[in-house]
Amino acid sequence: MGDHLDLLLGVVLMSSPVLGFSPCSSNGLIAVYYFCNLTEVPQVPNTTERLLLSFNYIKSITATSFPFLEQLLLLEIGAQFTPLTIDQEAFRNLPNLRILDLGKTQIDFLHLDAFQGLPRLFELRLFSCGLSDAVLKNGYFRNLESLSRLDLSFNHIHSLALHPSFRELNSLESVDFFLNQIPIVCEPELQPLQGKRLSLLRLASTTLYSRVSVDWERCMNPFRNMVLDTLDVSGNGWTVDIMRNFSNAITGSQIFSLVLTHHIMGPGFGFQNIKDPDQNTFAGLARSSVRRLDLSSGFIFSLSYRLFEALEELKLLSVAQNKINKIADEAFYGLNNLQVLNMSFNLLGELYNSNFYGLPNVAYIDLQKNHIGVIQENTFRSLGKLSTLDLRDNALKTINFISSISTIYLGGNKLVTLPNIPLTANFIQLSENKLENLNNLYFLLQVPHLQILILNQNRLSFCAQPPVPSENLSLEQLYLGENMLQLAWETGSCWDVFKGLSRLQVLYLHNNYLSFLPPGVFSYLIALKTLSLNSNRLTVLSLGDLPPNLEILDVSRNQLLAPDPHVFAPLSVVDITHNKFICECELSTFIKWLNQTNVTIIGSPDDIYCLYPNWLLGTPLYSLSTEDCDEEESLKSLKFSLFILFTVTLTLFLMTVFVVTKFRGSCFLCYKTAERLLLKDQTQTREPDTYRYDAYLCFSSKDFEWVQNALLKHLDTQYSNRNRFNLCFEERDFMPGEDLIANIHTAVWNSRKIICLVSRHFLQDGWCLEAFSCARSRSLADLNSTLIMVVVGSLSQYQLMKHASVRGFVQKQQYLRWPEDLQDVDWFLSKLSRHILKKEKKKEQDTSIPLQTVASIS
Structure with missing residues (x-):
């Protein structure tokens, strides 16, 4: 095709x-x-x-x-x-x-x-x-002594009765009858090809033997005395019985590769009306020297006992894209020469120690795209020559079964961590898993002789414990793209992750949310030639950030504003496309370098463009002129003098602001001390009122310890004689045994102020929200600011607005936030105290007489 x-x-x-x-x-x-x-x-x-x-x-x-x-x-x-x-x-x-x-x-x-x-x-x-049988029967190909390949596919040929002149085609190697309608082929029809060796005889999708009843005693062996490197009989709808009869009929014919894809052998999943192949299905091929058998794209559900026993010379077996869910004991018995086994795209869920018995020389097993979640520990350890194992896109959560295999594909599984087991692989692929701890990377870098490690599309983001850096002298390629290294590096950990990788040549770190590069993180990579940092958030690159012998660098799709050209000068190839260049005079040096450099710049010139200012948005850097920037050089001395004067003035101002801002807590304490000294003669007595409590403190019981340390110890009179407020809160002042709603109502109406400490726990506590509603009702009834709302913690406006009672308050009144900086706490407590002491205007007594009363008097 x-x-x-x-x-x-x-x-x-x-x-x-x-x-x-x-x-x-x-x-x-x-x-x-x-x-x-x-x-x-x-x-x-x-x-x-x-x-x-x-x-x-x-x-x-x-x-x-x-x-x-x-x-x-x-x-x-x-x-x-x-x-x-x-x-x-x-x-x-x-x-x-x-x-x-x-x-x-x-x-x-x-x-x-x-x-x-x-x-x-x-x-x-x-x-x-549109050719018919006549093209084969009437000798159209006479005297074509050099003809090697003949393609007759997609025609209207119904019979393979070959003209005797086919005997003369001594160079003929490949004949293709794909997608004709040839219901049967018997020995007399192909007799002119006897004694020949064909590299390919393609009879796929011809309905061969599937729609007619074949008398094999009369039809005999259609491939007698022929040697076929590849016989393709795919897509003919062969069942187990047809395959068994066919293999028995061609006994002794040399067919090195038999392609039987898109068959209908096997019941599939959930059906029993069609048989799976058994020990007799391929028995007739015992003397055919079959070395490659392709049974992919079918409905085989179970590999039965000694299914392939007759195929002693088989080296490659594919049963991919079937419905295989079971492997019987000794299913592969007799395949002593098998080297490649493809069982991908099936329905396997578990693998057991006995599944691959009888495969002493298998070197490659493909099990990708199954549903494998459990593999017994010794499943592969008896396969002494197994060098490549492909388990991609399964459901594995551990790799305890891995032994001394040199090439391991484990991408697309559910691995969260890696066990501490000895590995000897030189190629490990673990992309698209759920690895988060960078300790797993440190562990893999300890694997001896490892040359290529692929960890793309994981979640590497932290180091649980300070690991020991590796001394891996064999690793050449490391792929860490689409992880979250930024989260680890911004905590100051894992900066030595590349230490000891003295032979690493290729490193991919794309899509790691990197906003900076730790100092010296690449200094150990003395052999690194290719580095990919694309699709990160880097805003600047310095001379010391890159490895010493780097040749190829990809920093495309970052946020470089005005890069230093000296960083790129030692490189051979660089990709700087799709960055966020600010096209002002600070970029003039880079623009000049861009137009003169010998470094190979990857990508279209249109992809290196301005992002700012807006009037240059999308303009390629190559088209910009720097002449106007050169005129500004003459003004530098004047600007410098003005800068010095401005800097001195600004420094003095900022120092003043800094002292007040940085030490505002101490300044506030000094202010309060001075206030007490100056006003020490004034009486500190307070006017009596009709309220039992100065304030009712409403908060979640889960926040009690914090409230006690932050508020009660500094405000409540029972905690210290220096405090001035008689506070009410549930843990101390509510009447035990009395209904909680009644207690809340009493506290609200017997307190001058109600202070609601709204935290995450508060919003999740129904009683707290009930108390808030009651306090708001009183505030509305008194037409004053009785309710004081204090937001504690990092609650957003959206989280507050989700609760109806809180939303009504937030939309109409202001609230306080507990300070994040400890030095602001004293100031905040003072402000809160003023709110508690603030006298509200009393409502004027209603002296009007209801209309109903007036009517009765009259």
């Missing part, structure tokens, strides 16, 4: 202006006439080697259609838009033609001697030409 793409590929390539071809023309060696509305073969130079005439309206080819083209090797004349007639010796003027392509053309008439005069023809493409 790959050769059938030549026409489409030719259209794309030949129409490309890059190759220098204009349509419907020749350059002396190649003549391209696609879609030129030709009705006959054009005149071309006699030096032409390739003549491409597809997609035209040529109706006939005769012996005089072509001039004498001695050097022509390839002729494409397929895909004509009209039916084609090919006359006697139509190609006789092309004595050295090697490839003749007539595919995708409806051939209305084909003379029996149409292909005569082509002694060197190597490949003949007749796919999808």
